[in-house]
Amino acid sequence: MQAPEALARLAEDYLACIELTPDLGAQQDSMRYALEGGKRIRAVICLATAEAAGGKPEVALPAAAALELVHAFSLVHDDLPALDDDDERRGRPSAHIAFPEGIALLAGDALLVEAFRLALSYPATGPARELAEATLGMIGGQYLDITGTTDDLAELHRLKTGRLFAASVGLGLQAAGVPPAEQAPWRAFGEELGLLFQIVDDVLDGDGYAERLGADGARALVRAAADRATTALDAIPAGTEILQEIVDGLVVRTA
């Protein structure tokens, strides 16, 4: 079993050498720029799930990369002036600052489609279908967020962040060939993991749950979510210690 750090390097190396569609020409530069510098947590979850489920992490690399491309697409578009209007991302100028805004817009579009091309490198339609459904949920969450049309923070988080986290587990299962009938306990873990990540994120950013409950209240929520994630992991009949390490790593960030 490879540690989360080793899996992150595996994903990083794969993303660094990823072949984009030649027809994109120099548009590729902005896409590679937008892909640089992430923590690759979604990829790591996908690879760790595949390995825990008995597959080689390598079989899950295209799926793991697809998740990171969808994540990068969402950041590029969310940062645009028409949405969050953020000039900085991952400690550097956002894509639309480093490149003309129109090029950044197209970079997001192309990252999204390249993600599907990667997910479609598997023989079955399952991985790409799950990626599409998760991405649509994520867009629905972004819609709720920018329009302020809901007070239900849990629902907003479940869509905007949770769907892609749950899909990170789901694509790992599909890449490893876990039969649908055996996926339920893994998927229950994926749901808890997404919620945990979002509460941790709120604590670090001081918004969302941290704003509503205060720092101590949100930290108590982190512990409760981590406990539920661990309980979900314990229900999986496989060696899930790396996934537990990922859970513990998230909690440590808020300690």
Place this chain on the structure above:
Amino acid sequence: MQAPEALARLAEDYLACIELTPDLGAQQDSMRYALEGGKRIRAVICLATAEAAGGKPEVALPAAAALELVHAFSLVHDDLPALDDDDERRGRPSAHIAFPEGIALLAGDALLVEAFRLALSYPATGPARELAEATLGMIGGQYLDITGTTDDLAELHRLKTGRLFAASVGLGLQAAGVPPAEQAPWRAFGEELGLLFQIVDDVLDGDGYAERLGADGARALVRAAADRATTALDAIPAGTEILQEIVDGLVVRTA
């Protein structure tokens, strides 16, 4: 065999009742707005190809709709201020005029992903793979267009318009279950059809080829492209009279 007008109505009815992902909530309104009012030529080509190849047009409806959703996505994003900055589309306010710009941006994203969800309703990955590759080519063409980095109008058109036209034939073939070994003459027709459409479009808009060659020169190019499309059709061992009607219909628009 159904006439192009009947196929267009079939596509229109399907699009009017299309089920979008419930998680998108009220974001669906902007997507449906952006979908309204097209001529559905890509859908008609897809349905006519499927029927000419021996399938029922109905089996190609999800593929035909997917093509129209990708087309609608591209229009919504191309109209945004960061790209072409067009306030009008199909005789109505563009999506980012009718809705806040951020909502229009997300509408484009969601239309693109819903297109993949439709293409993924087929049992094999082929239709979605072809859609992804065509869409990436289209984005590469849009990049060439906005950056003005090429003088090669044929290459620009082949990517920006031609790839999705060729995929309209390709997805029709896949939906009808035409074996890959028998697809070559159909695909040759698809390439010619895309070029023909673009030259016709240039004549109607007075730009591109019409600007370079003058109206008469461009019209001569239309006739030559139509002749090549007809020659390509004649090489297909099937009843292609509806596809010929589509070719003739395009030429008539410039007469």
